Amino acid sequence: xxxxSVMIIAFFFAGALIFSLTTGFKSLQDNKPWPVPDNYKNMxxxxxxxxxxxxxxxxLYSTHCKSCHxxxxxxxxxxxxxxxxxxxxxxxxxxQSQTDGALFYKTSEGRDDMPNFxxxxxxxxxxxxxxxxxxxxxx
Amino acid sequence: xxxxxxKANPGLIAPVFLIGCLLLLNGILRAQDSxxxxxxxAPAKVKPVKNTFQSVWISDxxxxxxxxxxxxxxxxxHRFGTWNNGYEDFWGFFAPSNIRIGMSYVPINKxxxxxxxxxxxxxxxxxxxxxxxxxxxxxxxxxxxxxxxTKGKYPVSxxxxxxxxxxxxKDPDHDVYxxxxxxxxxxxxxxxxxxxTDKLSVQVAPSLSHHNVVNGYYTKLNDxxxxxxxxxxxxxxxxALSARYKLTDxxxxxxxxxxxxxxxxxxxxxxxxxxxxxxxxxxxxxxxxFTNFYFLNAAINNMYNTNNPFEYTDHSTxxxxxxxxxxxxxxxxxxxxxxxxxxxxxx
Numbered sequence: 001x002x003x004x005s006v007m008i009i010a011f012f013f014a015g016a017l018i019f020s021l022t023t024g025f026k027s028l029q030d031n032k033p034w035p036v037p038d039n040y041k042n043m044x045x046x047x048x049x050x051x052x053x054x055x056x057x058x059x060l061y062s063t064h065c066k067s068c069h070x071x072x073x074x075x076x077x078x079x080x081x082x083x084x085x086x087x088x089x090x091x092x093x094x095x096q097s098q099t100d101g102a103l104f105y106k107t108s109e110g111r112d113d114m115p116n117f118x119x120x121x122x123x124x125x126x127x128x129x130x131x132x133x134x135x136x137x138x139x
Numbered sequence: 140x141x142x143x144x145x146k147a148n149p150g151l152i153a154p155v156f157l158i159g160c161l162l163l164l165n166g167i168l169r170a171q172d173s174x175x176x177x178x179x180x181a182p183a184k185v186k187p188v189k190n191t192f193q194s195v196w197i198s199d200x201x202x203x204x205x206x207x208x209x210x211x212x213x214x215x216x217h218r219f220g221t222w223n224n225g226y227e228d229f230w231g232f233f234a235p236s237n238i239r240i241g242m243s244y245v246p247i248n249k250x251x252x253x254x255x256x257x258x259x260x261x262x263x264x265x266x267x268x269x270x271x272x273x274x275x276x277x278x279x280x281x282x283x284x285x286x287x288x289t290k291g292k293y294p295v296s297x298x299x300x301x302x303x304x305x306x307x308x309k310d311p312d313h314d315v316y317x318x319x320x321x322x323x324x325x326x327x328x329x330x331x332x333x334x335x336t337d338k339l340s341v342q343v344a345p346s347l348s349h350h351n352v353v354n355g356y357y358t359k360l361n362d363x364x365x366x367x368x369x370x371x372x373x374x375x376x377x378x379a380l381s382a383r384y385k386l387t388d389x390x391x392x393x394x395x396x397x398x399x400x401x402x403x404x405x406x407x408x409x410x411x412x413x414x415x416x417x418x419x420x421x422x423x424x425x426x427x428x429f430t431n432f433y434f435l436n437a438a439i440n441n442m443y444n445t446n447n448p449f450e451y452t453d454h455s456t457x458x459x460x461x462x463x464x465x466x467x468x469x470x471x472x473x474x475x476x477x478x479x480x481x482x483x484x485x486x
Binding site: 055057058062063064067103119120122123125 | 186189190207208209339387388389412420421485486
């Protein structure tokens with residue numbers, strides 16, 4: 001009888017483990033495309049990428065982005081594990097190949113787990129500075 | 140015996156005059172600004188300085204900061220007991236603590252309005268009255284950013300802060316408060332701050348606290364005549380000095396010093412020193428510090444602080460309870476642990 005209970009518990013945990021792994025795998029696969037409107041895609045960054053702008057972007061990143069996207073933009077922040085979607089790796093070419101306008105659009109509007117930052121960072125120039133800082137993650 | 144002395148005029152003249160002066164000053168400065176803009180060769184757009192402070196609070200004081208329009212904030216503030224009993228009450232953690240919960244909102248640019256309630260209302264009641272928690276102290280706050288530091292235009296940021304509080308402590312027989320207006324206290328403060336470097340910001344904030352009622356004492360002049368005098372002034376001026384030094388983008392050291400300026404007949408309040416650390420995230424600000432202020436209400440803290448940061452000898456001779464030739468040694472180091480947590484939502 002005792003052996004049977006142990007077996008049931010073991011099966012239950014094994015099932016739970018497989019379920020969590022597959023759903024976790026599924027969510028990581030769930031990297032659906034994020035279309036960017038053409039007007040944003042072709043938008044020119046009005047803020048020159050200089051030390052001041054990058055420093056401003058770094059401060060904003062540390063406050064608003066780092067907890068999910070990680071200190072080096074690798075998507076390994078301490079809250080990343082709780083997200084339903086992947087936080088992304090900003091050092092990779094598929095991220096860095098996007099235009100400044102596309103990054104500005106995604107930062108401003110957000111989607112799913114990614115918040116909309118238009119209200120929290122209402123100054124568009126600050127969001128452009130954030131884009132300038134994201135470029136420093138390029139490897 | 141202590142008596143309560145109330146003043147017929149509610150003392151709103153001073154704050155109204157103060158607001159009038161500030162609005163006038165603001166108008167003049169804006170007028171000067173508009174003439175500058177009309178010049179044909181205007182320099183490149185210079186933006187106002189941001190994040191002089193990262194929270195509306197710096198320990199027990201307000202900062203010059205008004206969050207962006209549409210920000211809703213919840214404040215959870217806690218002050219424990221003084222640490223002087225050591226392990227007995229675990230350095231104040233198990234002593235009776237004070238709590239304030241507040242909500243504020245920024246409905247239009249530069250204006251923050253808020254409401255809050257505070258547990259302990261003991262400060263303004265006469266000695267010998269028992270309960271200190273029979274009703275919370277409600278407060279209404281308002282902060283308006285008059286000037287924001289801008290390179291070449293304004294060297295400092297200036298905000299005006301007002302807080303009005305109403306003590307709802309039970310008093311069915313009017314033993315403590317003869318009139319309901321006696322329950323009111325007002326606090327007015329001008330916050331002047333400068334972000335000196337990206338890491339260092341400083342603030343100077345003169346304030347005026349007004350209490351509609353103060354304790355009193357009587358002197359027997361002869362068998363049939365008593366002279367009643369207020370033990371304290373109704374208005375109390377004070378000066379707060381604050382600074383923040385950023386260790387990283389999200390972690391800062393904070394320090395405050397609050398100096399009472401008004402000299403009262405008796406019961407002069409003590410200054411307060413606070414120092415601590417601040418952590419900021421996208422939606423929160425956490426401040427953990429040592430302070431001498433316990434009451435979580437600026438008007439009461441400034442006028443009734445009995446905790447002393449430094450030891451000193453009181454030579455005051457105008458206290459009727461103390462003989463002229465006697466001086467008393469006042470113990471210092473009465474600090475307590477406090478924390479402020481703010482949660483922000485943007486709508």
